[in-house]
Each structure stands twice: as structure tokens, then as C-alpha cells.
Amino acid sequence: AQTVTQSQPEMSVQEAETVTLSCTYDTSESNYYLFWYKQPPSRQMILVIRQEAYKQQNATENRFSVNFQKAAKSFSLKISDSQLGDTAMYFCAFMRANSGYALNFGKGTSLLVTP
Amino acid sequence: NAGVTQTPKFRVLKTGQSMTLLCAQDMNHEYMYWYRQDPGMGLRLIHYSVGEGTTAKGEVPDGYNVSRLKKQNFLLGLESAAPSQTSVYFCASSYRDRGNREQYFGPGTRLTVT
Numbered sequence: 001a002q003t004v005t006q007s008q009p010e011m012s013v014q015e016a017e018t019v020t021l022s023c024t025y026d027t028s029e030s031n032y033y034l035f036w037y038k039q040p041p042s043r044q045m046i047l048v049i050r051q052e053a054y055k056q057q058n059a060t061e062n063r064f065s066v067n068f069q070k071a072a073k074s075f076s077l078k079i080s081d082s083q084l085g086d087t088a089m090y091f092c093a094f095m096r097a098n099s100g101y102a103l104n105f106g107k108g109t110s111l112l113v114t115p
Numbered sequence: 116n117a118g119v120t121q122t123p124k125f126r127v128l129k130t131g132q133s134m135t136l137l138c139a140q141d142m143n144h145e146y147m148y149w150y151r152q153d154p155g156m157g158l159r160l161i162h163y164s165v166g167e168g169t170t171a172k173g174e175v176p177d178g179y180n181v182s183r184l185k186k187q188n189f190l191l192g193l194e195s196a197a198p199s200q201t202s203v204y205f206c207a208s209s210y211r212d213r214g215n216r217e218q219y220f221g222p223g224t225r226l227t228v229t
Binding site for chain 1: 146148150155156157158159160163164165171173203205207209216217218220222223
């Protein structure tokens with residue numbers, strides 16, 4: 001069974017600063033997908049970034065980037081130049097091939113961006 | 116495109132009542148999913164479907180049934196609601212194409228069972 005662990009329940013960062021959210025996972029699969037989703041107070045799930053395990057290059061999307069360490073099974077999210085609108089819950093998720101490619105989520109990290 | 120829509124957005128049930136949550140997508144996605152989200156938890160998979168007429172159990176299927184009679188719709192039923200089913204329910208859909216694994220989520224349904 002795959003498990004996803006987010007060890008930081010809450011984090012805070014000042015506007016314009018950089019913050020890194022941690023995620024580790026456990027799997028016996030060799031090829032898989034990893035995701036970070038953002039859930040603002042509106043409750044909508046928004047895809048932030050995705051990483052395919054066979055790609056060694058770390059994914060980037062504007063101010064968001066990941067540090068994917070396959071051997072260590074680590075998938076951290078870095079947010080640069082933090083903005084007030086980044087305040088949200090952030091969920092790390094593992095896509096499992098044996099359940100119709102459903103997502104297995106961590107418990108989330110609540111990020112607060114302060115002025 | 117409306118994307119993924121869920122009906123209703125809010126509902127309050129009494130213990131023992133039944134209801135159906137409707138998920139609809141207009142993106143011609145093959146795969147559809149139902150998740151539930153409880154306080155302090157990430158989303159957990161209830162049931163999923165890989166195509167019209169097919170469904171399968173996820174991580175927490177007890178107390179729920181699903182049907183996918185049409186490709187664009189995925190229904191989640193609660194036959195006899197229990198307080199433990201108080202949660203926020205999310206529907207999601209995705210393409211079968213291996214090159215595009217993004218799941219698109221609906222806005223969620225907040226269900227309270229008293």
C-alpha cells in the first residue's frame with residue numbers, strides 16, 4: 001500500500017519570502033505520478049504541479065517548483081516570492097495505477113502567508 | 116465548458132435517510148472518482164469508475180453505492196445515512212490517456228448527518 005506523509009501540519013511565511021513544504025511517500029512501484037494540490041478556503045482543489053517519476057528533471061510552474069528525490073521517496077514543494085493568495089491547504093498526492101489511477105493524499109499542510 | 120459539477124452543494128440528512136449525490140463532467144473523461152474529506156485528513160477514495168457501466172471500490176466504500184450509467188455522470192448513493200458519513204464529498208474525473216493524468220475536481224458537497 002502506498003502512503004503519503006506530510007510532516008508539517010502548519011507553516012507560516014512572510015510575503016515575498018520562500019517556503020518549502022515537505023512530502024514523503026512509500027511505494028513499491030517504479031513508475032508513478034506525484035502531485036501537489038492547493039485547497040483555498042473556497043474548498044476547490046487546484047492542481048499546482050505534477051511530476052512523473054521517470055523524469056529526472058524537477059518540475060517547475062512559475063513560482064512553484066519541486067525537489068523530487070526518487071531514491072529517498074521525497075517530493076517537496078518550494079514556493080518562491082510568496083503571495084497572500086498562496087494561503088491555503090496544500091496536499092501532496094501519489095497516483096496509484098492499481099486503483100484506476102486514483103490519488104492517495106497526505107493529510108495536508110496549512111500555509112499562511114502574512115504581510 | 117462547465118468542467119466537473121456536483122449537485123447538491125450542501126445537504127443535511129437525518130440518520131437513516133437516503134440520498135444521491137450527482138457528479139457530471141463535460142470533458143468526455145473516461146475515469147471518474149468519488150472522494151471524501153474529513154477534518155485533518157486528506158481526501159480518501161470511496162469508489163471509482165474506469166468507464167461507462169463499470170465501478171470499483173476504493174479505500175472507504177462501506178455505506179456507499181455508485182453507478183455510472185452514462186459516461187458523463189457518476190452517482191454516489193447513501194442508502195441509510197449515518198453520522199460517520201458527515202463529510203465533504205468531492206468528485207473528480209480524468210482522461211484515460213497515459214500522457215495526461217491530471218484529475219479535475221468538482222466544487223464539493225458538504226453533507227451533514229444528524
